[in-house]
Amino acid sequence: MAKVLVSQVDAVWLAERLHDWPDGSGPMYQRLAQAIERLVQAGEVQGGARLPAERLLSTELKVSRTTVAGAYELLADRRLVTRRHGSGTYVESVRTETPPPRESVLMRSLERNEIFDGLLDPPRELLDMRSAVIHDSPGLPQRALDAVGADVARAASLQGYVPAGLPALRAAIAARYTALGLPTEPGEVLVTSGAQQALALIAMLHVRPDDEVVTEALTHTGAIDLFVASGARLRTVPVGQQGADVDAIERVLTERPRLLYLIPSIHNPLGSVMPARERRRLASLLDEHPDLVVIADDTLADTYRDRRPPPPLGSYPGAHRVLHTGSLSKLIWGGLRVGWVRGPVPEIRRLARLKALTDLGSSIPSQLLAIRLMEEGEDFADDRRAMIAQRGRTLERALAHRLPSWTFDTPEGGLCLWIRLPGGSARELTMRAARHGVALAAGSIQSPQGHFSDHLRIPYSHSELVLTRAVDRLADAWEQHADPSPICELEDLRVVV
């Protein structure tokens, strides 16, 4: 029988969302119940979700267990939750008379993404260790930069609207997939403004409110936000050092979700790779679900350290409909804003129409530079990979030296370490780290359910000097965190500016 996945509301996450719950009048348990009810009504906690155990929530809220028990009882009396003996407290599905305006629901979910905060409003005084994109790189090859001026001059005599992307760039991306073992024609490629737009177009085409979207239990924050913004209900499957759990995918597919989003080739944030054997198994499973939209996000695939990941998922028997998304952002430069979707021609045509609707096509100078940079070939790519791997090793060494109780697996690639703290809340640590001049994202923002509250993602995309300085500051922050004086002014410290 299919295992029904129940979403568990994380105590740390809930405590944060309830930050102003004591405001107002009446007994504490009543105020707490009202605050939980507001979250349920706003759709932030969905029907069927299991609330945290009384003990865990009382620890996070720093109140007695009786207060939480009282609040849960009151909610149960009002039929907003069901108490199941020995199993927990479950939220009932609620119908709100007038749904809250779209922009308020949307913004509430988007504001969770601290990584985007840093991009929209870069902090001046903090070392920003939130986004995993290369900083302080030695720059792009002069030869490509010199050549592109003439390319732009030539292109400027053309009309300039090419929604599906420049034919030469589509051909270069197609050749890349062919070389990786997935034969591809230029017509099977759509150029997008980064992989993020590729994901957005696919979501726009396929995901309706209330559709089920399955992601890995840890995944790209921008994908979580996108699917939530589309109104989808998110389900997750476990992910680890061998990529997504194919058995769990098999179970969840029996419930006919609309879309499956995976990062099999250098996972964000784990840096793991799904082995060829698992890809083969997954591909044959996908063959049995012709209506399922499947995205394999290859955005980080080129950032491998020692071994190139196995051939793309779409090259295995049964997986020919898989949509591959990818980008030059991670290995070359995010500022190019050049990404793509690779998929069957009819799907690419539909997505190209949507792309035209969205922006009438990506910037031509950027695409011309992308072509020149792709022509630089493997030597250039190898140098970039070596630089990233070197930075990764620097961060690993600095952490082992200054923060030996923090644990992590050495990733197969990517731009960050996924770190487990020996205890306590990563969110509180990020508050302390901000006081010490380092902006960090708590690991829970990479989990659709807000889990992994004891994890952090630390990018190693900065220069080695910055990485070492950041770890020194984090070690100071950790010293205080490990010997905590209460942090009461958490609100003041949302320094994610």
Ligand SMILES: Cc1ncc(COP(=O)(O)O)c(C=O)c1O
């Ligand atoms: C897995 C994954 N997909 C997509 C993106 C978006 O990348 P781009 O800069 O190409 O839009 C990112 C960026 O962090 C990512 O990690």
